[in-house]
Amino acid sequence: MASKMEQHLCPSLAGLDALFLYLSAIRLSTLFQSPEEGWQLYTSAQAPDGKCICTAVIPAQSTCSRDGRSRELRQLMEKVQNVSQSMEVLELRTYRDLQYVRSMETLMRSLDARLRAADGSLSAKSFQELKDRMTELLPLSSVLEQYKADTRTIVRLREEVRNLSGSLATIQEEMGAYGYEDLQQRVMALEARLHACAQKLGCGKLTGVSNPITIRAMGSRFGSWMTDTMAPSADSRVWYMDGYYKGRRVLEFRTLGDFIKGQNFIQHLLPQPWAGTGHVVYNGSLFYNKYQSNVVVKYHFRSRSVLVQRSLPGAGYNNTFPYSWGGFSDMDFMVDESGLWAVYTTNQNAGNIVVSRLDPHTLEVVRSWDTGYPKRSAGEAFMICGVLYVTNSHLAGAKVYFAYFTNTSSYEYTDVPFHNQYSHISMLDYNPRERALYTWNNGHQVLYNVTLFHVISTAGDP
Secondary structure: OOOOOOOOOOOOHHHOOOOEEOOOEEEEOOOOOOHHHOOEEEEEEEOOOOOEEEEEEOOHHHOOOOOHHHHHHHHHHHHHHHHHHHHHHHHHHHHHHHHHHHHHHHHHHHHHHHHHHHOOOOOHHHHHHHHHHHHHOOHHHHHHHHHHHHHHHHHHHHHHHHHHHHHHHHHHHHHOOOOHHHHHHHHHHHHHHHHHHHHHOOOOEEEEEOOOEEEEEOOOOOEEEEOOOOOOOOOOOEEEEEOOEEEEEEEEEOOHHHHHHOOOEEEEEEEEEEEEEEEEEEOOEEEEEEOOOOEEEEEEOOOOEEEEEEEOOOEOOOOOOOEOOEOOOOOEEEEEOOEEEEEEEEOOOOOEEEEEEEOOOOOOEEEEEEEEEEHHHOOOEEEEOOEEEEEOOOOOOOEEEEEEEOOOOEEEEEEEEOOOOOOOEEEEEEEOOOOEEEEEEOOEEEEEEEEEEEEOOOOOOO
8 A cells, every 4th residue: 555645636527536545644634725726635534444544625616627628618618708798798789879779760750851841942040950960860870880890799709609509518528427516516525524524533743834815904914813713613703803902892703704795793892901912712702811911811702701810820921022023922822622722931931932731711721831942033833733833933934943742742843834925924823623724914814724744543554
């Protein structure tokens, strides 16, 4: 069995539900795939017979985007759209010209009646009136010429539609039994199976970050936005907090689509202002750092009340130990697959990053680790599967540079680049439900997919 997964761009359409078997390393891609990325390995799980199964799929929005026939189909669809637009223009212009011709027809009948009644004798005044009326008819010739041109255009469009129909019929015949909509339904069904499979997959090590996916440009240079890491999949609410200090206004959008459009939101006014951008929403509550203190506040959205608040022992605050970009980012709260975390620094740790596991109900520290990495040298940080990943800058050229493993109390230096598109990241957080990175980048709300390296032991392996 091969140890490296072969990348497939577009397998045969009849075999979309094929399962690829392999035994060791896999890549784990998550939601929010970019349409240009094509077919990718998504996830894996262990079958009842002990075999390791992984599935290759493509996002439903870009079904077989790199396949030649699909590319030709898209081009034909664009041509059909262009033809439709041309027909609409012709229809509007024809309607306008028809109204003009009808009005001119009335005028011509009036002139004809006047000429018949004159019986060859016209006064100078009557002749001038007829002359003025004839002048009004002069544009009619250009309208008739336009009619002739439109007639030729309609003939050309009719021929183009005939050719497109033939091409579409050929593509449909080549695609075989599966129509486009049927194919899309099959892909979506595969993705549903895939996402269910992803929930069974354990943790992995970060090996890659995708290109950025800009969701929206909204607010100031600094801020944070997030979804609830513990909410069911049907709950897609988005929370938005603009600014990095003394803010109290939190916007709650009903869905991600509403957030993109800036509609259907409610406002929460926090009883105490926040500091920094390291907030997180976890199981219906917002966890944030109270301004000018080392107090952690747990605010419950439904009851609109503070459930608990507690001082984080020895934690620096008020720009004592921020990230490299400043912004009162002394305390950073995170959620990963194992729970709630706080990242901060104390004087006792000489400015090095401390990672503490928090009890989400009482906010008491369960356990702490001294990573040995200076916080002022870190651009941002995030937790995945109990591992703290630290970037070396908040500016362009940043990369994931350091990883601390809480399960072994060990660290390593890494080299995982990512594209800092807008050159100033002031918030970077991992969402374990969606397995994506949320960032606030110079007033832009951006998502990144992550790639995790995962090793699965199967029955019979040495």
